[in-house]
Structures are given as structure tokens and as C-alpha cells.
Amino acid sequence: MVNYTKNLSELNKDSLPQAGGKGANLGVLINAGLPVPPGFIVTADAYRAHLEVSGLKERISRRLENIKEQDITAISEASIDIALWIEEAPMPTRVQAEVAKAFESFSEKMDRGAKLAVAVRSSATAEDLPSASFAGQHDTYLGIYGKESVLKHVKKCWASLWTSQAISYRISMGFEHLKVDLAVVVQAMIPSEAAGVMFTANPVNGNQDEILISAGYGLGEAIVSGLITPDTFILTKAGRIKKKVLGSKEVRIILKEKGTISSEVPEEKRKSLCLGKSELRQLSNLANRVEKHYGSSMDTEWALFEGQIYLLQARPITTMKSATEDLNILGPEDKIIYQGKKAPFGLQSVMEHCSEPMAPLDFDLCCLCYLGFNNYLHQDMGLKLPKEPVMPVERASGCVAIKYNDPRLSPAMAWKIPKSLIKDFSKEAKDIWQPLSEEMDAWLEKVEDTTRNTKNAEKFVKYVEQAFGEYGVLFGKRMSDFIPGAVTYLKYGFLLKKAVGKENVDEYKERLMRALPFRTALQNKAMVKLAQVAAVNGKESKAFKDELDFFLEEYGDRPSVSMAPTLGSPTWREKPEIIHELIETLLGDPSLLNSEESFKKQEADYEAAKKEISKRLTPGKYHKFLKALERERNSVIVREEG
Numbered sequence: 001m002v003n004y005t006k007n008l009s010e011l012n013k014d015s016l017p018q019a020g021g022k023g024a025n026l027g028v029l030i031n032a033g034l035p036v037p038p039g040f041i042v043t044a045d046a047y048r049a050h051l052e053v054s055g056l057k058e059r060i061s062r063r064l065e066n067i068k069e070q071d072i073t074a075i076s077e078a079s080i081d082i083a084l085w086i087e088e089a090p091m092p093t094r095v096q097a098e099v100a101k102a103f104e105s106f107s108e109k110m111d112r113g114a115k116l117a118v119a120v121r122s123s124a125t126a127e128d129l130p131s132a133s134f135a136g137q138h139d140t141y142l143g144i145y146g147k148e149s150v151l152k153h154v155k156k157c158w159a160s161l162w163t164s165q166a167i168s169y170r171i172s173m174g175f176e177h178l179k180v181d182l183a184v185v186v187q188a189m190i191p192s193e194a195a196g197v198m199f200t201a202n203p204v205n206g207n208q209d210e211i212l213i214s215a216g217y218g219l220g221e222a223i224v225s226g227l228i229t230p231d232t233f234i235l236t237k238a239g240r241i242k243k244k245v246l247g248s249k250e251v252r253i254i255l256k257e258k259g260t261i262s263s264e265v266p267e268e269k270r271k272s273l274c275l276g277k278s279e280l281r282q283l284s285n286l287a288n289r290v291e292k293h294y295g296s297s298m299d300t301e302w303a304l305f306e307g308q309i310y311l312l313q314a315r316p317i318t319t320m321k322s323a324t325e326d327l328n329i330l331g332p333e334d335k336i337i338y339q340g341k342k343a344p345f346g347l348q349s350v351m352e353h354c355s356e357p358m359a360p361l362d363f364d365l366c367c368l369c370y371l372g373f374n375n376y377l378h379q380d381m382g383l384k385l386p387k388e389p390v391m392p393v394e395r396a397s398g399c400v401a402i403k404y405n406d407p408r409l410s411p412a413m414a415w416k417i418p419k420s421l422i423k424d425f426s427k428e429a430k431d432i433w434q435p436l437s438e439e440m441d442a443w444l445e446k447v448e449d450t451t452r453n454t455k456n457a458e459k460f461v462k463y464v465e466q467a468f469g470e471y472g473v474l475f476g477k478r479m480s481d482f483i484p485g486a487v488t489y490l491k492y493g494f495l496l497k498k499a500v501g502k503e504n505v506d507e508y509k510e511r512l513m514r515a516l517p518f519r520t521a522l523q524n525k526a527m528v529k530l531a532q533v534a535a536v537n538g539k540e541s542k543a544f545k546d547e548l549d550f551f552l553e554e555y556g557d558r559p560s561v562s563m564a565p566t567l568g569s570p571t572w573r574e575k576p577e578i579i580h581e582l583i584e585t586l587l588g589d590p591s592l593l594n595s596e597e598s599f600k601k602q603e604a605d606y607e608a609a610k611k612e613i614s615k616r617l618t619p620g621k622y623h624k625f626l627k628a629l630e631r632e633r634n635s636v637i638v639r640e641e642g
Contacts, residue, residue, distance in 0.1 A: 004046040004095050005102040008039045008187070018043045020123030020183035025314055032293045034286070036311050038110070039118070039187030040102045044125055046095045047158050047182045054089035056082075057178060064167070064177055076164045083159035091155060099154060100147050103186065110188055117255055120144050120153040121185040122160050138166060138182065142189065142221060143259035150186060157184045190310050191255045192303035194274045195220035196230055200287040201297035203317050208297065210242065211235040211287045215275050217265050218252030220301050220312070227251055227262070231273050239284035246273060246584045271584070275304075282309040290314050362567055365468045372472025377479065436477055443474060492628035499616040499625070511609040512629060514602035516637055523555050525599075530579070531586035539580070552576065 011019045011027020019027065023041040030036045051057045060082055067074045091099075107116045122138030139160035141153045160166070161182045170177055196215035201208045214223050214230040222228045228250055234243040249270050253260050275283075283302065286309055290298050294314070301312040447467050454460045493505070500508050530547050537543040556573030572579055610629075614622050 002045050004098040006041050020125050022123035023183050037188045042184040044181035044183045049092050053092045075167050079164045082162040086159040103150050117189040118144050119187050119189050122157040123183040125181045154184045190303040190305045195303040196223050198300045200291040216249050218254045222253045235284050368468040369472035372469040373476040376473045376476030492632045495625040499613045514606045531583045
């Protein structure tokens with residue numbers, strides 16, 4: 001005889017056809033000994049029986065005939081009709097009796113009676129698969145009390161299999177509508193003090209050694225539904241905190257006797273991180289256990305109650321970004337861009353500087369700039385301009401890539417490089433950069449003056465186009481001036497590798513570039529000073545506002561989105577709330593406010609690294625190394641200033 005309910009502990013990875021993705025996963029987690037709240041499943045057989053007994057299968061099939069993915073109106077109308085049919089049809093007698101009995105038994109076991117709050121969650125049989133994600137498309141109901149309410153919300157979950165979003169997604173993914181069924185999870189609710197989402201690998205940058213956590217007060221629904229800006233934490237797999245960002249956490253959803261309510265979070269709690277070291281340690285341990293069990297990166301939901309972390313669900317990460325994405329793995333459009341060749345090394349730099357999709361106007365101006373840049377470098381190297389210019393192209397994602405016919409430098413081309421590029425290798429980077437810096441300052445003054453005084457719109461547009469071409473030429477000069485620095489870098493790297501060994505090079509490179517007074521470091525110190533003024537005087541004080549004005553005068557032109565300034569990207573001056581968010585982060589961790597102490601530690605580590613290397617090289621080679629190191633540090637400062 002068919003069973004219409006099962007305990008979650010009876011489920012395993014083979015239970016997908018009966019329990020759906022969410023239900024099967026919960027069974028797997030419980031049987032792995034992970035801290036999952038108990039519950040039971042209303043099986044997919046119960047849903048199928050509901051459609052069969054009420055004659056809905058044929059009605060639904062006829063209603064969806066000939067509907068296309070693009071026909072949003074037709075999908076929406078069909079969705080409303082089908083959901084109404086499912087909710088209004090009486091539940092089959094045996095299904096209703098089994099669900100009622102399962103809930104009563106569960107209530108007795110939990111010893112809560114009428115006070116037992118449960119979550120009633122949809123679990124589709126095509127849900128939480130590695131190849132597709134139905135997450136968020138079907139309904140979940142929180143804070144449900146009593147047998148009658150559970151029965152009512154089971155039908156609501158069944159109906160949610162037919163939302164407009166779910167219908168459209170099944171069409172686009174090629175799933176047959178009536179071959180996707182829906183089970184329903186009925187699970188004890190955790191009256192969480194804090195909750196959220198945890199990725200066992202970082203889906204943003206593809207780093208498999210990072211755990212990404214979003215957290216807020218109350219139930220996790222506030223985060224999942226996008227109601228709040230949560231606190232964000234990045235941990236290593238070993239549990240070390242790499243980054244923490246204070247979120248605003250304006251509201252929280254809490255459990256009440258008649259369901260859930262949304263309430264404001266008190267001001268003092270908003271200013272504090274909702275998780276401490278102990279909870280983060282528990283979460284990192286949980287992430288490792290979940291990932292080890294599944295053998296892959298997972299997207300999880302969790303809740304904190306009375307010092308204990310509970311795992312609410314886990315599914316494969318379907319949006320994981322590869323660490324080499326857009327660099328060496330070429331999709332169909334990349335094969336057109338690169339004409340079958342490997343993506344050039346320089347693409348990583350382009351993607352770092354232009355990581356966000358560009359507005360059309362920005363892209364057009366970027367092309368003008370790049371044309372000037374490309375033409376100057378070819379002429380400076382004594383090379384002929386290619387028949388087809390090297391130009392930026394837009395990818396389907398909206399991000400920018402560069403089309404190279406062949407990025408390699410042939411031996412024949414190498415002979416054509418003029419001596420003007422080679423003779424500067426003996427000069428210091430600052431001596432090479434100084435004349436160009438003065439030229440760029442003069443050019444900026446000219447641009448500001450001309451744009452301010454040009455009143456005719458047609459002439460203005462023409463001059464802006466000309467100016468972006470000129471900017472490209474100046475950028476080409478800047479790149480040309482860094483070639484001597486690249487040679488210095490090779491010499492420095494060779495000596496460093498000889499001293500510390502290949503496996504330790506990266507660690508020492510990082511240590512030897514510490515305590516540099518370049519513009520970004522000075523900007524960071526200024527930001528810390530701003531936070532210190534806020535800590536002492538408050539953000540509403542005149543002292544803070546004066547310090548903020550001074551900061552914006554010096555650093556306000558920095559773009560807020562990507563490293564490359566674009567017309568579509570607001571600057572810090574135009575969007576000062578970004579600075580306020582950064583200051584809140586600094587205020588949330590007092591150790592970050594002692595920049596002088598941090599700088600002294602960096603200096604000490606830099607000197608210690610030099611001393612360690614001195615013991616591994618002969619005096620003559622160490623002298624050469626120090627000269628190469630000094631030139632490299634100067635090159636980094638000049639590059640940052642430029």
C-alpha cells in the first residue's frame with residue numbers, strides 16, 4: 001500500500017521521486033548526524049492522488065497547451081486558474097487522514113501539543129539538482145499551528161508548483177509540467193535568535209577555501225526574501241575570519257503564536273554584528289561537515305537558538321563562479337572573440353578594472369579610448385597598425401573583453417622594438433613617470449577648461465570624443481613607461497626565488513611589498529582617521545563632517561563600482577553612503593581603527609623578511625637583490641599613483 005507520509009529520518013538520496021529534492025536532502029543530513037530539526041514529509045504520491053481523484057491532470061494539460069515561454073500574460077492567467085483548482089479541490093480522504101495522523105504523532109513526540117509551530121515547505125521532485133535550481137519558486141509557510149492549518153497549507157504548497165515563475169522555468173529547462181511532482185516538508189520550527197545562508201565555497205569569486213555567510217536577527221526568511229541587508233562574513237575552511245561587513249539589518253521576522261511577524265531591530269543591535277566568534281566557529285565546522293558528506297560545495301540555510309546552530313537545508317551551489325572564468329575557459333562567443341586561440345593573459349586585468357556591465361555610452365567612449373591606446377603602443381614599438389584594430393567587445397554578460405588576433409609577440413616583431421624602450425631600463429620608475437605625470441595634469445586642466453567653456457552641444461560631443469582618444473594615448477604612454485619596471489620585476493623575482501625557493505615566493509612577495517606609502521594605503525589611513533573621528537565625536541558632529549569633506553576633496557573621485565572610472569559609475573563624492581557603510585564596518589571592529597600600530601607591524605614584517613633573505617644569499621647577490629627590491633617598491637608606488 002502507498003504511504004502518503006514518512007518521517008524525515010526514513011529518507012535518503014534515493015527518496016527524490018517521493019520526497020522531492022528538499023525532503024531527500026533533509027533525510028540525508030539527518031542520517032549523517034547533522035543538527036537538523038525533525039519532521040515528516042507528505043509524499044509526492046499524495047500530490048499525484050490529489051490530481052487524479054479531482055480529475056485535475058487533464059484540465060491542467062489542456063490549460064497549458066500551446067503556451068510559449070515568452071507569453072507572460074498567458075502563463076500568468078493559467079497559473080491563477082490552476083492554483084485555484086488545486087486549493088478548492090477536496091483532499092482525498094485517505095491522504096487527509098494520514099497527514100492529520102502524522103502531525104498528531106509528531107506533536108506528541110515533540111511534547112508541544114497545540115503550541116508546536118511548524119514550517120510547511122514545498123519540495124519538488126526536480127528541485128535542488130546540480131543542473132537546475134528551483135529554489136524560491138515554490139512556497140514556504142512559517143509559523144503554522146494545528147492540524148487544520150497544516151492541511152490547508154499543504155494544498156497551498158501543491159498549488160505553488162504552478163506559479164508563473166515555476167511554469168516559465170520548467171518550459172525554459174525542458175521539464176514536462178506533469179512529470180514534476182511536489183512533496184511537502186512539515187518540520188519543527190526553530191525560534192531563531194539569528195539565522196541566514198551559508199555557502200561552503202565562495203560563489204562570488206570561485207574560491208573553494210572560503211566560506212561565505214549572510215546573517216541577520218530572527219528567522220532566515222528576512223534574508224532569503226531580500227528584506228534586509230545582512231551581516232556578511234568570509235571565513236577560511238579552518239575557521240579564520242577573513243572579512244566581516246556590518247549590514248543594516250533594519251527588521252527581523254520572529255515567531256509568534258499566530259504565525260510570524262516583522263518587527264524593527266533596535267538601533268543598538270543594528271550597529272552590532274549578530275554573530276560572534278563562537279557561532280562563526282560552529283558554522284565553519286558545520287560547513288566542513290556538510291561539504292565532506294556531499295563531496296561538493298553546498299548552499300545551506302541555518303538557524304541559531306540558545307547557542308546551538310541548526311541546519312535547515314542544503315543544496316548544491318548552481319551559481320559557482322570558476323576562479324578561471326572569463327580567462328582560459330572559452331564559451332561560444334569567446335571563440336568568436338579570440339578566433340579559437342587561448343584568452344590572452346591581459347584579459348584578467350581588463351576584467352578587474354571593468355568588472356561590471358558597461359552602459360552603452362561608457363562602452364562607446366571605452367572604444368575611443370582603447371583605439372588611442374592601441375595606436376600609440378604600436379607606434380611606440382615601431383610596429384605597423386593591424387588592418388583590423390584591437391578593440392573592446394561586449395560579452396553576453398555585458399562585461400568587457402578584448403579581441404586579439406594573436407596576443408603572442410613573434411621573434412620577427414621583437415627585433416622591431418625600438419631602442420627607446422630599452423634605454424630607460426636603468427632609470428628609476430619615478431624619474432620615468434614624472435614627465436608623464438606633469439603632461440597628464442596639464443591635459444586634465446585643458447579638458448576641464450574646454451568642457452566648461454564649450455556651450456555648443458555638437459562641439460561639446462566632438463571634443464569629448466577627441467578627449468577620450470587623447471586619454472587613450474596617455475594611457476598607452478603610461479603602459480610603455482612601465483616596461484622597465486617589468487624587467488626589474490623579473491630580476492627581483494629571479495633573485496627572490498633563488499633565496500626562498502619556489503614554494504615560498506608568493507609569501508615573501510607579499511611581505512616585501514608591505515608598508516608602502518602609495519595612494520591606496522594613504523587613502524586607507526585617511527578612511528581609518530575618518531572612522532576614529534566618528535568613534536569619538538559621532539557621525540552627526542561638525543568634526544566628522546569637516547573630516548568627511550576633507551576626505552572627499554582628496555579621494556572623492558574614486559569610482560564606487562569598478563576600478564575604471566565611467567560616466568555610469570557614481571563616484572564616492574556622488575554616493576557618500578558607501579563611505580558611511582565602510583566606516584560602520586571599521587567601527588564594528590575596534591582593532592581596525594589602530595592604523596599606526598598596523599603600519600608599524602607591517603614595517604617590522606618587511607624588515608624581518610629582508611633579514612631572512614640576507615641569510616640565504618651571498619653579500620654580493622644580496623646587494624643586487626636590495627637594489628632590485630627598492631626599484632620594484634618604487635615601481636609599485638608609481639603604478640598606484642598612475
